Ligand code: SF4
Ligand code: SF4
């Protein structure tokens with residue numbers, strides 16, 4: 001304390017400061033050495049992090065968390081004695097070094113030397129109300145402590161040692177939740193009047209109008225419901241129940257269609273459950289991690305910390321990705337596969353494992369069927385031909401196969417990089433086959449771990465927001481399953497499979513769908529085939545949109561229903577590792593808004609459903625009856641801690657690792673590998689110089705409707721950027737910051753270019769979050785025919801600098 005400024009009254013950390021605590025505990029009222037004030041300059045040049053080196057006690061925690069947990073190393077000690085300071089290299093601004101703005105250093109700083117800039121002077125730590133809840137961006141499902149003051153969210157922290165994140169958060173979880181305070185929130189229902197304009201209405205009028213429109217379409221058997229992969233389990237359960245038992249249709253899908261829904265037709269075909277087999281915590285038990293189509297550090301940043309830890313421990317990381325992503329840079333082996341050739345690569349790996357005798361014959365004999373058919377399907381696969389087609393060295397494919405095949409415990413991770421391909425089903429199925437034939441299932445550090453996208457993508461599928469599966473993944477063709485679901489939730493109005501999001505929109509154009517009810521999704525930006533999507537939204541006879549903001553989709557609506565943010569409602573979310581966890585109301589519903597579950601309930605009752613749920617806990621009681629994997633789950637139990645499904649009874653503690661005892665009464669059903677030809681989008685490649693691929697970036701999420709309204713995120717990245725290789729950019733006379741025109745056979749957009757070493761020559765990359773530069777608008781309305789996941793990973797484009 002001899003040189004620590006005594007400015008507690010104005011320090012952000014006062015009341016939450018270890019130095020203050022210790023001074024109090026040890027009765028240090030006056031420094032025996034006098035006071036030697038420091039005169040370091042404060043730094044305020046980062047959008048979210050403010051620093052005052054004068055308050056620093058040189059504990060080194062920020063240095064260590066950035067280096068050891070984040071695997072980056074932005075901070076270091078500079079100088080000696082009283083001049084010692086924590087600084088970046090060459091005193092550069094944080095944004096100019098490799099900082100990913102996670103705020104982890106701020107969270108661990110025990111004093112007020114590093115502060116959350118946006119919440120400075122908003123409220124003292126002790127003044128805030130604190131609520132434990134869950135982040136609603138990605139499906140890692142990080143536990144948060146949301147601090148609120150006078151009806152506003154002030155800051156977000158993570159409880160140390162709790163939940164999947166164990167005290168860590170990424171930039172979105174820490175700085176992105178401020179969207180709930182946005183002035184752009186809808187605060188009254190809107191109804192389109194005879195003048196064609198959306199005007200504020202009462203809830204009674206809006207609900208009556210919504211019910212009337214849906215009822216009319218129900219009579220014509222022409223209604224569809226799009227549920228939300230970011231709504232809670234309870235809300236999604238009610239939405240599919242509304243569709244099936246009130247509106248009489250299986251036209252129910254959700255944003256999980258963009259990735260997670262693929263698991264049903266792939267993982268779920270080989271193994272009993274269409275879900276991640278293992279847990280985030282046991283990823284570090286693997287000796288080898290095979291990461292395919294997952295830009296993990298950007299898409300699932302907190303889960304990626306496990307991979308960074310594994311790499312630091314000397315574990316082997318094999319990354320399959322056309323781009324040299326951050327995780328690819330950390331890998332032992334990066335297979336920079338040509339876009340769309342992943343299945344061929346995986347088939348070649350399977351073939352080499354089998355030819356080299358690395359398969360686990362005993363495990364296969366005891367646990368699997370279909371091995372001969374799998375071997376047969378690989379006969380036409382040659383390592384050399386595959387290497388050439390994939391743009392890889394045959395030796396690298398062999399090395400990858402041998403590293404995986406020889407590992408004592410090998411884990412597979414995959415995500416939208418695979419599923420959003422036109423032949424993604426074949427690639428994912430090949431990955432599951434790899435795990436089964438090498439016996440890499442049922443133990444910590446093994447498994448096939450498909451990383452779900454949105455916060456509740458897994459839960460939306462569990463709840464049955466799928467056009468061909470009921471709650472608990474009961475097929476519509478399974479008579480006993482249908483009977484069990486009907487016993488829990490009432491009679492189904494239709495037993496035929498319904499339509500996916502893309503099929504519903506096409507159905508509008510074909511005249512089969514008259515009305516759509518869209519909750520918390522934004523297909524106007526997320527769906528490929530932009531012109532047809534726009535036409536469908538315009539042509540729909542009746543469109544109800546329920547959301548927080550007037551999204552691009554809501555602008556087409558006849559009725560807009562304002563929903564509550566995740567911080568304003570109770571419920572549960574199920575993360576990517578099947579962890580069911582409680583979301584809690586931290587703020588009262590914003591005036592004029594209602595929680596989604598209450599809106600669905602009110603709408604159902606307007607449609608004469610006679611539902612009587614008093615709370616989300618009530619809905620969970622019914623979910624436990626309808627979804628066998630949730631049979632032992634209740635709010636009472638969840639309040640004691642999260643539970644990973646399957647949890648089949650009140651005494652069942654849940655299942656962190658699936659298949660520890662095999663596959664129950666069945667075996668793993670190995671599937672032949674169908675090496676599909678190249679993406680059909682390539683058929684239009686003549687005359688196009690580049691392949692465009694798309695994905696998620698660290699600072700934003702989905703269609704940006706929430707993240708772009710969080711100043712802590714939009715202050716970091718404000719608009720869509722096209723990543724282009726330096727050589728390609730130079731040949732086109734493009735510099736970073738130039739506006740460019742990107743044209744495909746299906747559309748054009750005008751993002752800003754940024755020169756990036758991550759993309760090889762000939763490949764360009766765009767994130768998916770920007771409505772005014774919607775990458776999906778460049779793609780045709782093509783999906784994987786098996787999973788019906790839109791193909792958003794490879795399209796031919798030209799790029800030119802805008803005059
Ligand atoms: S914000 Fe994150 S990446 Fe940036 S310096 Fe702090 S810990 Fe490192
Ligand atoms: S964590 Fe805070 S007090 Fe400790 S060295 Fe870093 S800036 Fe200084």
Ligand code: SF4
Nearest residue numbers: 135138141142170173
């Ligand atoms: S990793 Fe995902 S769940 Fe965790 S804080 Fe970041 S966005 Fe939220």
